[in-house]
Amino acid sequence: MVWQSWQAAWHNALYGPDGFYRQTSGPAGHFATSAQGIPGGGRLLAGALVILAERSGCTRLVDVGAGRGELLAEVAAIAPTLQLTGVDVVGRPGDLPGSIDWLVSPAALTCRPRCATCETPS
Numbered sequence: 001m002v003w004q005s006w007q008a009a010w011h012n013a014l015y016g017p018d019g020f021y022r023q024t025s026g027p028a029g030h031f032a033t034s035a036q037g038i039p040g041g042g043r044l045l046a047g048a049l050v051i052l053a054e055r056s057g058c059t060r061l062v063d064v065g066a067g068r069g070e071l072l073a074e075v076a077a078i079a080p081t082l083q084l085t086g087v088d089v090v091g092r093p094g095d096l097p098g099s100i101d102w103l104v105s106p107a108a109l110t111c112r113p114r115c116a117t118c119e120t121p122s
């Protein structure tokens with residue numbers, strides 16, 4: 001057994017190769033959020049965001065920590081001209097509508113513990 005710091009253990013549990021956030025099922029495989037898992041909830045939230053974007057003159061909506069893009073897919077369905085970008089630690093979900101841009105969070109690539117008391121970054 002290799003001992004590691006509490007920080008590193010948490011980091012690996014979430015972001016490591018088999019980390020929670022990297023599971024194929026995504027958050028929806030474990031719990032419901034306002035964006036998914038509640039019938040009609042995602043569409044309701046998407047509608048509110050579209051109204052807010054229109055009132056604010058926003059032309060792009062960026063969802064950071066987008067899960068598997070569930071909310072953005074709802075937005076795309078009701079506001080096809082709004083530019084949409086999802087950001088998460090996983091690659092682009094295969095079923096995401098083509099009009100939605102997707103970025104892999106830099107944190108996914110670099111968020112290794114860098115504290116001198118933790119392991120050396122791999």
Ligand SMILES: C[S@@+](CC[C@H](N)C(=O)[O-])C[C@H]1O[C@@H](n2cnc3c(N)ncnc32)[C@H](O)[C@@H]1O
Nearest residue numbers: 021027033035036065066067087088089105107
């Ligand atoms: C509680 S889930 C919420 C997902 C989605 N926004 C929803 O409401 O259903 C948190 C999301 O944040 C993502 N996440 C965690 N750390 C991140 C980081 N450093 N950069 C980008 N996304 C991150 C996770 O992968 C996960 O999909």
